[in-house]
Each structure stands twice: as C-alpha cells, then as structure tokens.
Amino acid sequence: MSEARTESWKEPLLPKAKSDDRSRMRAVANNLILHLHPTKVPAPALRWSYTWGLGGISALLATMLAVTGVLLMFRYDASVERAYTSIQYLETQVFFGSLVRAIHHWSANLLIITVFLHLLRVFFTGGFKKGRAANWIVGVTLLLLVVAFNFTGYLLPWDQLAFWAITVGTSLLGYVPLVGTAVSNFLLAGPEVGQGALRNFYAIHVAVLPAVLVLLMSYHFWKVRKDGGISQPGAMPAEEGHKKLRIVRLTTIPHLVQRELAAALVVIAALALWAMLVPAPLEELANPAHPPNPAKAAWYFMGLQELLLHMHPLAAMIFPGFVLLAITLIPYWDRGEADIGIYFRSREGAFMALAGAFFALALVPLLVLADEYWIDLPALLPTWPTILSNGLVPLLLSLAGLAIIYFIMRVGARTNHAESLVGLFTFVVVSFIVLTIIGVFFRGANMALINPF
Ligand code: HEM
Known part of the structure; x- marks a missing residue:
C-alpha cells in the first residue's frame, strides 16, 4: 500500500489542530480503537x-x-x-x-x-x-x-x-x-x-x-x-x-x-x-447438616442434573461430553464455504432448524414423562447390571436417536449435509434448554416432577 493511501484513510480520524486538547484526546481514543x-x-x-x-x-x-x-x-x-x-x-x-x-x-x-x-x-x-x-x-x-x-x-x-x-x-x-x-x-x-x-x-x-x-x-x-x-x-x-x-x-x-x-x-x-x-x-448462612430439599445445582448445570435422573451417572457424563466434543469439532464436520455468512445456510436449512426445535420441544418432555412414570429399564432387564441397563442402553439409544434425526433430515427431507447439521444442532441445543427448564422449574422435593403453576 502506498504511503499516500495509508495517510488518506487516517485524515478523517486525526485532529486538525494539534494544539487543541480535545482533538488530541480524540486522537488518542481513535488510536486505541484502531x-x-x-x-x-x-x-x-x-x-x-x-x-x-x-x-x-x-x-x-x-x-x-x-x-x-x-x-x-x-x-x-x-x-x-x-x-x-x-x-x-x-x-x-x-x-x-x-x-x-x-x-x-x-x-x-x-x-x-x-x-x-x-x-x-x-x-x-x-x-x-x-x-x-x-x-x-x-x-x-x-x-x-x-x-x-x-x-x-x-x-x-x-x-x-x-x-x-x-x-x-x-x-x-x-x-x-x-x-x-x-x-x-x-x-x-x-x-x-x-x-x-x-x-x-x-x-x-x-x-x-x-x-x-x-x-x-x-x-x-x-x-x-x-x-x-x-x-x-x-x-x-x-x-x-x-x-x-x-x-x-x-x-x-x-x-x-x-x-x-x-x-x-x-x-x-x-x-x-x-x-x-x-x-x-x-439465603441463610451455610449449614452442612441441613441440605435443602431439593438440593439443586446452579441453573446452568440443571440440564446435566436432569440427565442424571434418567441415566446411570457414567452415561449421563459421557453423553454430554460426546456432544460437547462434537460441537467443538463442528468446523471439521461442515467444511463447505459457499454458505458462509448466510443464516441457517439456506431456506431449507432454516426449515430444518425449525423442525429440529419443534421435534426437541415435543420429544424431550415426552421422554422425561415416560422415564418418570412408565419405562423402567433396570426392571425390564433385571439380569443386567444397572451400568448396562440404565447406562449403556440409554446412551446407545440416545446416540442412535441423534443419528436417526440426521438421517431423516438428510434422506427423508433431502437436504444437504450442512442443512441437516443445522437441524441436528438445533435439536441438541433446544433439548438441552428444555432439560434445563424442566430441572429448574418442574422439579420439587426429592427431585420429583411438580407443576409449578
Ligand atoms: C467471553 C466470551 C466471548 C467473547 C467476549 C467473544 C467476543 C467476540 C467478538 C467481539 C467477536 C466479533 C463479532 C461479534 O461480535 O459477533 C467474536 C467473533 C467470533 N467468536 Fe466470539 N466471543 C466469546 C465467545 C465465543 C464462543 C463461545 C464462540 C464459539 C464457540 C466464539 C466464536 C467466535 C468466532 C468463530 C468468531 C468469528 C465469527 C465470524 O467471523 O462471524 N466466541 N467474538
């Protein structure tokens, strides 16, 4: 870049009268900003x-x-x-x-x-x-x-x-x-x-x-x-x-x-x-002898605490760990560059995001209710150790569920890889938000489901 050009862009930013204090302060501020x-x-x-x-x-x-x-x-x-x-x-x-x-x-x-x-x-x-x-x-x-x-x-x-x-x-x-x-x-x-x-x-x-x-x-x-x-x-x-x-x-x-x-x-x-x-x-001074009922984690961990109510602790840690790793590696899952800067990649991508959100809003509360009142995996598989019946089985089912959602979007809805990922990502994010909301507002004494209204 030539010297003349470098100077010309500075002109509107620099003070005209150097002796003027306000102008000098402005120049310092501008310099900092730049x-x-x-x-x-x-x-x-x-x-x-x-x-x-x-x-x-x-x-x-x-x-x-x-x-x-x-x-x-x-x-x-x-x-x-x-x-x-x-x-x-x-x-x-x-x-x-x-x-x-x-x-x-x-x-x-x-x-x-x-x-x-x-x-x-x-x-x-x-x-x-x-x-x-x-x-x-x-x-x-x-x-x-x-x-x-x-x-x-x-x-x-x-x-x-x-x-x-x-x-x-x-x-x-x-x-x-x-x-x-x-x-x-x-x-x-x-x-x-x-x-x-x-x-x-x-x-x-x-x-x-x-x-x-x-x-x-x-x-x-x-x-x-x-x-x-x-x-x-x-x-x-x-x-x-x-x-x-x-x-x-x-x-x-x-x-x-x-x-x-x-x-x-x-x-x-x-x-x-x-x-x-x-x-x-x-609240009151901490009292290690008197736990409140329910004893809840901070609100941003309530999604994890909710998951723990449904799976063996090991599975309830591995599953979000896997999701976090997958999110961290997103740039390597979606490498196409043509859609950069376009919200949801395309109209189809926006539609997949909407579908993923609606699906999570419907499915997650249903699964929570089903696990609370109807399904008892350890009772269904009495001879299996709980780490398998309540750990490995729900973990594999959850991972398979994510794969199926991606597959439905990719093949069923005929969207491209990037658009299907948008749908899957939205599903995961909305599911996490729904779990957090259930944990914060819909769990009462002994972490039982309650109606807060
Ligand atoms: C303390 C937390 C963070 C601060 C203060 C911060 C701040 C910023 C700012 C000021 C920008 C410029 C554009 C904008 O305002 O959107 C930016 C861009 C960016 N941030 Fe963050 N950020 C934070 C966390 C994150 C997180 C959690 C992610 C994603 C995992 C992220 C990924 C990026 C990327 C990839 C860009 C470039 C985006 C683009 O080119 O469109 N940042 N960040």
Missing part, C-alpha cells in the same frame, strides 16, 4: 441482525464483572467464619455495596446467556468457516471458562444456596470417568466443601480464571482480525462459480464505534436498573 478494530469494516458485517452485538456485549459484561469484582474484593473475606457476614456487611453497611454486588451477580448470569447466544449466532451464520476453526475452538474454551467463573463465584457468599449448589455440582464432577474424583478432591482441597474449598475457589475465581480469560479473549479478538474480520455474506470464492459481490466498506470510526457505544449504553442502563430492582440473593 488497535482493536480494523480501519474499515464491510457494511454487511455491521448489521445488527447479523451479529446482534453479542460478542461485544459479552466483552462489555466481562469488563463490568472485573470492575465490580475488584470493588467487592475490598470487603469480601474468604473464610468460612467471616465470608457470610462480610457479604451481609457489604449489603447493609457499605455505600452502594448492595448495588455493586447485584450488578456483579446479574452480569455473571447474563454473560453465560450472551456467550451461549453468541455461539449460536456464530454457528448459524457459519462464522466458524474459512480459516476460523481455531477461533471457534477458542470460543468453546471461553464458554467453559465463563461457566467455571460462575461456578467458582457461586460458593463465595457461603450461604445455603452456595454451599449446596457447589456440593451438588462437585458431586456431578465425581461422576466424570477416571479423573473426576481427583479433580473434585483437588478443587475442594478434600472430599467435602469446607474452608479449603472456599480458599481454592476464591483463588481460582479472582486470580487463575481472570488471567486465562484475558489471555484467551485477547487471542480471540486478535484472531477475528487475523481471519480477515468477521464472516459476511457474499464473500464467496470466485473459483466455485459464484459471482463475487462488491462489498461496501465503511470506516470503523464512526460507523462501528457509534453502534458499539449505543449497545454498551443500553446494556449498562438496563443492567443497572435491573440490579436496583432485583438484589442478588443471599
């Missing part, structure tokens, strides 16, 4: 209805968590004797303490949702294609990190909710084959939740995870730029016979930055309002 973003971005990638701003909103929430987290650290005390009272003090005696805690609490929960939705957006637009496989895998790791952040933070208030959710959550970990118990013992600094666990969770929450998250997020952003910006429709390879579209490029300042600022203001205002109206929960 370290994060390219100078120009393709117009289609700027559309709200393409990204929904979900990656940026996730980054904003992570920043808000860091700021409010540091403020909370000034008052929080990670000891079993004082953790709960330090939170009570913060809630009642510290100026804006309750609000800061509520913003931290709700941002953390919202972050899980926005990162999950961002994953869906990237999948449905094929944003993992054309050299973006590495960033997809980094993304899955980021999602797991965000969940780990939430999980380790959950214990810190040391109330009944915290104590028992972590007890249930780490007992789920114990079912992970081979390493589960060792990891759980390491995390808890022993077999049970106590002072060692609180100390470890605090250290992981405020030091280990932030360091890893900052590194991975920086890499994630850098990689988006390195991969040529975000995916977009119309950028199809000419050699495949597609007519290359001319894509209009707009300057980052002001077009992208204005949008980002607007989204940030809306999110901050909505979150602050919500946090003022709905304080973060704080």
